[in-house]
Amino acid sequence: MRRDVFQAIADPTRRAIILMLVVGAMTPNAIAEHFDSSRQAVSKHLRILTECDVLSKEQQGREIHYHLNADKLKDIEKWLEQFKQLMAKRFDQLDTVLEQLKSKRK
Amino acid sequence: MRRDVFQAIADPTRRAIILMLVVGAMTPNAIAEHFDSSRQAVSKHLRILTECDVLSKEQQGREIHYHLNADKLKDIEKWLEQFKQLMAKRFDQLDTVLEQLKSKRK
DNA sequence: TGTGTGCGAAACCAATTGGTTGCGCAAGTT
DNA sequence: AACTTGCGCAACCAATTGGTTTCGCACACA
Numbered sequence: 146m147r148r149d150v151f152q153a154i155a156d157p158t159r160r161a162i163i164l165m166l167v168v169g170a171m172t173p174n175a176i177a178e179h180f181d182s183s184r185q186a187v188s189k190h191l192r193i194l195t196e197c198d199v200l201s202k203e204q205q206g207r208e209i210h211y212h213l214n215a216d217k218l219k220d221i222e223k224w225l226e227q228f229k230q231l232m233a234k235r236f237d238q239l240d241t242v243l244e245q246l247k248s249k250r251k
Numbered sequence: 252m253r254r255d256v257f258q259a260i261a262d263p264t265r266r267a268i269i270l271m272l273v274v275g276a277m278t279p280n281a282i283a284e285h286f287d288s289s290r291q292a293v294s295k296h297l298r299i300l301t302e303c304d305v306l307s308k309e310q311q312g313r314e315i316h317y318h319l320n321a322d323k324l325k326d327i328e329k330w331l332e333q334f335k336q337l338m339a340k341r342f343d344q345l346d347t348v349l350e351q352l353k354s355k356r357k
Numbered sequence: 358t359g360t361g362t363g364c365g366a367a368a369c370c371a372a373t374t375g376g377t378t379g380c381g382c383a384a385g386t387t
Numbered sequence: 388a389a390c391t392t393g394c395g396c397a398a399c400c401a402a403t404t405g406g407t408t409t410c411g412c413a414c415a416c417a
Contacts, residue, residue: 146403147263155261156405157253160330167337174363186406188365193404207363207414215338221331224266225324231273232321252373262375280393292376294395299374313384313393360417367410374403379396386391 146196150220153197158182159190163199163213170203170212252302256326259303264288265296269305269319276309276318 154160162176177187191211194200199217203210260266268282283293297317300306305323309316 151257151261151263151266154330155257157257158405160257164334164337167334168341172363173365182406183408184364185366185408189405192365209364218331218334221327224260225327225331228270228273228324231270235274264375278393279395288376289378290394291378291396295375298395315394358417360415362415363413365410365412368408370405370407372404372406375401377398377400379398381396382394384391384393387389 148193148196148198150197150199150217151224153194153199153217154221156190158187159194162187162190162194163218166200166211166213167215170210172208172210176211254299254302254304256303256305256323257330259300259305259323260327262296264293265300268293268296268300269324272306272317272319273321276316278314278316282317 154163158180161179165171165176165179173184173188173191176191177184180187191200195202195211197217199214200211201214203212260269264286267285271277271282271285279290279294279297282297283290286293297306301308301317303323305320306317307320309318
């Protein structure tokens with residue numbers, strides 16, 4: 146199974162969970178309350194998010210606190226940055242083309 | 252089926268295709284050459300990417316030119332921005348807490 | 358010690374994914 | 388007119404997803 150940030154944020158429920166946990170750690174029950182699906186379904190998402198290294202568990206008595214590994218989301222930014230740099234390069238090339246057209250015109 | 256940018260970038264092959272098409276439009280065959288899987292497999296990815304509104308087709312004779320809809324990727328940035336703002340707010344709250352601790356200490 | 362609660366694990370399900378091969382059409386080429 | 392090429396489509400497949408319900412364990416509390 147592919148387990149990376151991109152997989153983690155592919156699902157809307159998981160994106161919502163991530164945003165919820167920015168503020169602070171939460172237990173599965175507390176998280177599940179905010180969704181229509183069952184606690185177990187949410188727990189599955191939590192498992193996937195943990196496997197993607199986006200979340201970490203912390204047992205406290207019989208409760209488990211899931212908290213966000215915010216750094217992991219930087220992988221998305223990294224890819225986006227790569228994309229933007231290519232875009233910039235593309236426009237540079239376009240600039241070159243325009244430059245050539247200009248010099249031809251005179 | 253879910254058809255959004257997050258779905259589009261969930262697959263590594265699709266991410267690679269996106270990066271390839273930043274530079275300029277390409278035909279399915281030209282794209283498929285860069286991958287190990289079959290042309291049809293790549294074509295499936297192209298279909299998904301088009302459905303996700305990340306790519307557009309342009310027929311030219313018997314060739315089809317796929318080109319990038321770069322704007323669509325802004326949806327990712329938007330979500331990331333939302334995330335960052337929540338993070339900032341969280342730190343603001345932390346600041347408030349630290350502030351309170353400081354005033355208590357005197 | 359019994360009872361309620363928080364949780365993961367397992368079994369099951371239909372739908373989707375990501376790949377394959379085979380086919381056929383339409384546009385070019387000879 | 389016959390062949391080649393570029394491409395999408397359909398059928399098939401195993402694996403994964405996202406959900407469910409049932410179960411059982413461990414902790415907390417009476």
